[in-house]
Amino acid sequence: MPATKFTPSIISRPIYGGLTPHGTVPALMLASGPGGEALLDLIAADPAVLPHATVIYIPEGSDLGPRLEAQGPASYVEAASYASILPRFRKLLAEAPMNTRLYLAGTEGLIGQATAEALAAGMLLEAIEAEHRGSLARRMQCVHCKGITEDVTTDPFTCSHCGLSLFVRDHYSRRYAAFQGVCVDAETPGEVPPKQEIKA
Amino acid sequence: MTIQFNDETFRDDYSYHNSPAAIRRFPFPFDKDDYMYAVNMEPHGSGRAGSPFENRFDVDEHYVAEMRDREITLKEDPLRCQSLPHMELAGWDLLELIMEAKSEDYPELFSLHRDGDRWHWINRPLGIDHKFTFLDPTTLPYGPMEYITRQAQGDFAVLDQRDGNLWMEAGMVTSQADWSLDFDIGMNFFEWHAPVPLAHEMGIFQRALKFLLAIQQDAPSRRLNWTMTVNPRLDTSPENYHKWGPEKRTLTPENTGEKQYLRVELQTFFRLPRSNGLAFPIRCYLISLQDLVTVPKWGRRLHRVIRDLPDELAEYKGFTVNRPLIVEYLSRFDDGKPTSPGIFPDE
Numbered sequence: 286m287p288a289t290k291f292t293p294s295i296i297s298r299p300i301y302g303g304l305t306p307h308g309t310v311p312a313l314m315l316a317s318g319p320g321g322e323a324l325l326d327l328i329a330a331d332p333a334v335l336p337h338a339t340v341i342y343i344p345e346g347s348d349l350g351p352r353l354e355a356q357g358p359a360s361y362v363e364a365a366s367y368a369s370i371l372p373r374f375r376k377l378l379a380e381a382p383m384n385t386r387l388y389l390a391g392t393e394g395l396i397g398q399a400t401a402e403a404l405a406a407g408m409l410l411e412a413i414e415a416e417h418r419g420s421l422a423r424r425m426q427c428v429h430c431k432g433i434t435e436d437v438t439t440d441p442f443t444c445s446h447c448g449l450s451l452f453v454r455d456h457y458s459r460r461y462a463a464f465q466g467v468c469v470d471a472e473t474p475g476e477v478p479p480k481q482e483i484k485a
Numbered sequence: 486m487t488i489q490f491n492d493e494t495f496r497d498d499y500s501y502h503n504s505p506a507a508i509r510r511f512p513f514p515f516d517k518d519d520y521m522y523a524v525n526m527e528p529h530g531s532g533r534a535g536s537p538f539e540n541r542f543d544v545d546e547h548y549v550a551e552m553r554d555r556e557i558t559l560k561e562d563p564l565r566c567q568s569l570p571h572m573e574l575a576g577w578d579l580l581e582l583i584m585e586a587k588s589e590d591y592p593e594l595f596s597l598h599r600d601g602d603r604w605h606w607i608n609r610p611l612g613i614d615h616k617f618t619f620l621d622p623t624t625l626p627y628g629p630m631e632y633i634t635r636q637a638q639g640d641f642a643v644l645d646q647r648d649g650n651l652w653m654e655a656g657m658v659t660s661q662a663d664w665s666l667d668f669d670i671g672m673n674f675f676e677w678h679a680p681v682p683l684a685h686e687m688g689i690f691q692r693a694l695k696f697l698l699a700i701q702q703d704a705p706s707r708r709l710n711w712t713m714t715v716n717p718r719l720d721t722s723p724e725n726y727h728k729w730g731p732e733k734r735t736l737t738p739e740n741t742g743e744k745q746y747l748r749v750e751l752q753t754f755f756r757l758p759r760s761n762g763l764a765f766p767i768r769c770y771l772i773s774l775q776d777l778v779t780v781p782k783w784g785r786r787l788h789r790v791i792r793d794l795p796d797e798l799a800e801y802k803g804f805t806v807n808r809p810l811i812v813e814y815l816s817r818f819d820d821g822k823p824t825s826p827g828i829f830p831d832e
């Protein structure tokens with residue numbers, strides 16, 4: 286599954302520039318599902334990234350784990366979910382040397398949340414690389430109840446907290462690592478347009 | 486000058502109203518018969534006597550009722566007021582700026598006595614008489630920004646300036662034209678403006694930012710922005726859109742003059758001395774179309790502006806559905822005569 290090409294959008298919508306190797310500097314790599322392929326491509330492009338790389342992989346049903354581990358990074362860990370690995374990821378960020386690069390690959394939800402963590406830990410945006418692979422699902426914040434709904438694939442969708450029907454905006458908050466969802470039938474209650482798959 | 490404060494509401498029964506004097510001094514935002522985004526900035530602080538531009542912070546007949554409305558909104562949604570931890574000094578800067586300006590410009594309403602860092606603030610319209618220690622947050626009932634903006638009309642964004650950009654990192658936002666402080670906190674100038682159509686491509690935000698970064702202490706600037714709101718509602722927030730949204734569809738040919746309001750934001754920009762931040766007060770003024778057309782120049786001009794406005798702007802401002810009704814109503818007050826330059830009524 287190749288890197289996703291998104292249609293140009295508004296300025297707050299993140300752009301994922303893809304992973305380019307930065308040689309032998311310390312590296313933290315975090316990927317989920319088809320994002321593993323992006324790490325394999327990165328390593329193939331420059332194997333020098335490996336000796337100082339800590340790799341975290343969340344398979345999400347994908348079988349790339351053994352291949353990633355076989356590349357021989359400094360350390361390799363497989364995680365059941367982003368939530369389960371978060372405490373360890375935080376510790377790695379806190380202990381990361383100044384010149385560490387962060388390589389992220391997978392869904393927007395994963396990239397966004399990991400980026401927010403890294404920024405909160407004092408990492409600079411310039412030190413973070415990201416490549417989108419796999420599902421186009423978005424992490425959405427309901428502007429009304431403030432609840433986050435993960436893995437939204439349709440527009441409109443139902444807020445998993447307050448139950449309102451929300452339309453999917455491209456306006457994006459790095460702090461929340463989420464797009465904004467706004468009541469779609471606010472002016473005409475009950476008139477909810479048919480659901481459409483979210484496109485790139 | 487004494488001000489009679491209105492007893493009025495901005496929700497439920499909407500008893501908000503403008504006196505004849507308030508209508509005459511309304512900050513009509515159009516200096517010609519058409520409108521497009523521009524970097525419309527000018528110096529602020531000593532405008533025409535009696536106008537909302539006369540003083541740094543305009544206090545008018547709606548002051549007390551607006552502060553009451555803010556209190557209701559904050560009680561329901563405390564996230565309308567937020568300040569990231571490093572913004573506290575900027576909050577003190579803002580408190581000082583507002584207290585100084587109000588006590589100098591409206592001495593019969595506000596007084597400030599200072600003895601070193603021991604300050605005594607009196608706000609007569611709101612019945613506040615308070616002694617506190619400047620820069621000591623334990624002597625105030627709220628953080629400094631929240632304390633003073635519960636006593637000042639309009640919304641406030643407080644920006645940190647770094648890396649050649651402005652960052653929205655504190656604010657009090659209860660009367661906004663449909664944007665969320667909670668969502669936008671932490672964004673820079675270009676990011677929070679992302680949803681605005683056309684202006685990015687026109688280079689407006691690049692030029693505006695350059696201007697803002699260079700604003701000096703004691704040399705504030707201002708600009709006017711505007712939109713249309715059905716009913717005199719201050720809280721047209723996205724948070725509560727599902728509550729006020731249905732009201733937008735209640736406009737009819739019969740009630741347009743009464744229910745449709747022109748909403749004008751007097752936006753000002755002040756450099757803050759200690760934090761080097763930027764304060765951005767956004768003061769909201771509301772006028773019903775039927776009051777507005779009592780100034781013939783304004784009726785003629787607003788008709789032409791709304792009729793000829795680019796669709797993208799009407800769509801962004803959210804009045805596409807009501808535009809035909811508004812244009813039809815206003816057309817009755819446009820006799821096709823030329824209008825004089827500038828925003829003020831003809832004498």
Ligand code: HEM
Binds near residue numbers: 525680708711
């Ligand atoms: C630093 C101070 C400023 C802040 C905090 C600010 C904030 C905002 C916000 C939150 C919005 C709403 C965006 C949305 O749809 O979510 C907005 C709209 C806008 N801003 Fe600013 N702004 C600032 C300065 C300026 C300046 C100097 C200009 C000069 C050209 C400007 C031009 C605009 C325009 C044209 C819109 C669209 C308004 C409309 O059509 O109703 N802003 N601003």
